[in-house]
Amino acid sequence: MQKELMMGNHAIALAAIDAGVTFVSGYPGTPATEVVETVFKNKTDDIYVEWSVNEKVALEAAAGAAYSGCRCIVAMKQVGLNACSDPAMNLSYIGVRGALVIVVADDPGPVSSQTEQDTRNFALYSKLPLFDPSSPEEAYTMTQMAIEISEKYSTPVILRPTTRVCHSYAGVSRNKIPLVPVKKGFEKDNKWVCFPALSYLNHLKVEKRFADLMKEFESLPYSRQYGTGSTLILASGVNCAYVKEAVQFLNLQEDQYIFLQAATIPLPESGIISLLDKIDRIVVIEELDAVIERQIYYLYGKTGLTAPVIYGKMSGDIKTAGENTVDEIILLLQRVFEIPKLVENHPDAREPAAGKKAVLCAGCPHRAAFYTVKQAMKDQRAVFCGDIGCYTLGKSEPLNMVDTCLCMGAGITIGLGIQKANPDDTVFSFIGDSTFFHSGLQGVLNGIYNNGKLTIIILDNRSTAMTGGQPTPETGSVSCQSPQVVKIEQVLAGLGVSEISIISPYALNEGIEIVRKTAVLDGIKAIIFRAPCKKKETVKKQVKIEESICNGCGICIKEIGCPAMTLNNGLIQIDETDCNGCGLCTMVCKRQAILQIGGRYE
Structure with missing residues (x-):
């Protein structure tokens, strides 16, 4: 049988398509992102695909489709399972009518995650069956096997690839599996409703199912x-x-x-x-x-x-x-095995990657927003709560603008708690546009409900940039022909936030003034720094150093830490391949030795 070279995540997606999956959902998160992206690129007209606003929503939507007899797959990274553990646990009891596979990519290392949690523990806890592939080939076959097991036992099944499986390549043979005749459409039944008495009976079924699966897996x-x-x-x-x-x-x-x-x-x-x-x-x-x-x-x-x-x-x-x-x-x-001759260096061993400081990209609007707030709060006691996304790198020197970072959406609620415990402190919460829609709304609502005092800085770059630029509700869903756009400022106003400012992060002086005025106000306030991710833009021109004026003081580098700028032989140099002309450095230089010769904001 002919083989195709594919990544592990591609194999999972194509296996789902070949198995007749008709509903796919997920939330972007490395190392799982490519699963949904691959379905988008290869889907037929009968397959519905969506980027959901968070993992809980993704799983619940897929459950509704699975209740209706569809074959469904949901993809997320391991910390995303935390966000949807409530429906996942309950679905173990309730079950499904079609098929429901939950792809949860674990991240040993971790390479790009907050934790090294092990999804196998959740499978044992919830009594949900789990497949643990060792290669892209197994990722393909186990995806299809998980679909078959899900239909046979009317239960969600977890597929747990790890980063090395998700992102490695191998030759994979594709195979279409037949559809099980299922009457499509939601059929009303008391089993879809979680009542305590029903849960007791379902618990007995769950235990029996787990024992039956143990026997079935013997023959795999x-x-x-x-x-x-x-x-x-x-x-x-x-x-x-x-x-x-x-x-x-x-x-x-x-x-x-x-x-x-x-x-x-x-x-x-x-x-x-x-x-x-x-x-x-x-x-x-x-x-x-x-x-x-x-x-x-x-x-x-x-x-x-x-x-x-x-x-x-x-x-x-x-x-x-x-x-x-x-x-x-x-x-x-x-x-x-007591092999006497120790082999200290295996020739095929994976060499550790050379250390490289993680920083925001050159021209990133988040750098300008962080710098604006930092200048506005200079010489004042302020606490800066961060969140999950590219902007977590705001912790890096010389910005050093992230004091806390816990999990998606926690920057707002942690900020509220810090302010209640330290009423004399000025507290800011930074959150990206995608994270705001994922789990930031509840924090805003809680702050208004409990009379909190907080300045929320929304870093709106119009994408889920850290995982490759997937859409957000503000840019419109790619799963709809006529996508509905949801504006952050409208959501904030609907929640009851009365003080909302929108500004370009590159309007430095204006931004400093707005931050200072907003920070002293009572209640929940929001400042939206809006500018596209630099990877979404085409560069027109850049900036240049006027060598006759530059004295090599290095203030521009010390202040903003842009990776496109270096100090060589006493002079500032700009990497033309990295600079995209944002112009922030021109505003920082005291000698006006950096000139903007075009760019995005000329």
Whole structure:
């Protein structure tokens, strides 16, 4: 069968299309973003796709379609599962009529997340089945298997790729799976309503379903055992590929080990139990939490057998945070199998990336907004609460304008709490346009309801920029032919915010004056700094240094930290490939040695 080269996330999306999915939703978040984007690019007319305003909305909308008999898929990153854990938990009890697959991309490292949380724990907690692919090929086949399991057991199913699987490439064979005849359309039934008495009965069904799934997963191809030795090696996700590479590199023979891929939740117990009295040691290789390792200890307790030596996270042999590497697994297996010649450097090991300071892009409107507020509050005691997005980089020097950052939308509500506890402080909350629509509205409403005092700075660059520039309600949905545009200022006014200012972040002096006047007012106030993400614009001209005037003082660099500016041989130099002519540096230079020769705001 012909193979196509595709990324893991592409494989998930194309597998869903090939399986007859007709409803796809999600919220942008690395490493999961490309799933929905790929469906957008490849969808047929019978597939509905939307970027939802947050993950809770995405899952609930997909649940409604699944109630109506559709095959559905929802995509998010692991922290997005926090936002939709309420409907996810309840859907475990209520179930679905079509198919519902929840793609939750975990981020060991983390590469681009606030936490290293492990979605396998949620699967155990909620009793939702989970597939854990080790490669793009498995991401494709497991997506389709998850759809089939979802329909067979009338339950949502979690697909849990990690960053390395999401963003790696491989040749994948595509396969269309037949549709199950289901009468489309929502049918009224008491089972769709969460009543306590019904929940008790559903809980009994959930427990039975989990036990039935455990037996069904025994027959999956991923549950096959390899090798005949007395050392059991268990691995999950991309670590399966690492183990295979390490075994080959160390030239371990099949009579030295048994390898088993822990690819599902629930873990197929009977196959593992049949091995427990035949092995003298176990190696458990997984990232994030010791989910498999804890289950192995549980199985020994359940069977009454004495556990052998178990090498894993709980023993300190596998690190408890971050990604594993092939090198680390090689060194561990050398110890376990007592290979005398230690191999310190595996030639195919992944080299750590060279350190590079993370900063806002050259010309980013967020830099100008942060600088405006910083100048307005100079020599005053002010607290700056941040949020999730590109603008979290406002924490970096020389701006240093983010004092807190917790989770999506928390900048506003944390700011309200800080102000109540410190009534003499001037408190600002910075939030991006996409994050505002995601989970900022409730904070605004709470501040008005509880008579808070807060200045909300909305950084409106007209996109979900950090994940690639996906649309927001303010730019209009790409899933509609006639998209409705929702203005932030109208939403604020509807919530009861009476003091709303809208300004370009590059109008420095005007912005400073507005910030100062607004900050002293009582109540909830908002300033919208509105300018497009620089990646959305075409540069006309740039700025230049007047060398006869520049004295190389470096104030421009020290004040705003634009990556397009460097100090070389006593003179400021501007990287023409990076500068996009925003003009902020021309306003900072005291000697007027930087001239704007065009650009976006000429």
